[in-house]
Amino acid sequence: xxxxxxxxxxxxxxxxxKVSDETLIAAHKxxxxxxxxxxxxxxxxxxxxxxKNAKNFPLQELHNSYIRLPKDKEIVVYCRSGNRSAxxxxxxxxxxxxxxxVATQADWEREISIKQ
Numbered sequence: 696x697x698x699x700x701x702x703x704x705x706x707x708x709x710x711x712x713k714v715s716d717e718t719l720i721a722a723h724k725x726x727x728x729x730x731x732x733x734x735x736x737x738x739x740x741x742x743x744x745x746x747k748n749a750k751n752f753p754l755q756e757l758h759n760s761y762i763r764l765p766k767d768k769e770i771v772v773y774c775r776s777g778n779r780s781a782x783x784x785x786x787x788x789x790x791x792x793x794x795x796x797v798a799t800q801a802d803w804e805r806e807i808s809i810k811q
């Protein structure tokens with residue numbers, strides 16, 4: 696039983712990414728080509744740490760502010776755990792945006808194995 700508790704705690708502490716390498720590669724390429732990075736966390740969370748050049752559109756305000764986003768640009772979305780970014784991605788896609796959900800800043804910054 697102790698072994699299972701240890702494994703469970705290890706998974707919680709290290710995290711398990713829901714984002715595939717393919718999605719991250721596509722998101723990084725999109726940003727290289729001018730995509731907008733949106734952090735849907737609170738302003739306080741954003742101020743603490745964020746991805747370089749990211750814009751802060753808190754999820755609770757995104758439904759009012761998405762109209763300011765250019766439809767001709769791809770969008771990369773992230774948050775703290777991946778839950779808010781998933782909700783934001785769904786909202787933005789419903790309004791015709793092309794969106795990459797990279798879940799978290801840690802996912803965005805993780806090493807990606809490029810398969811050829």
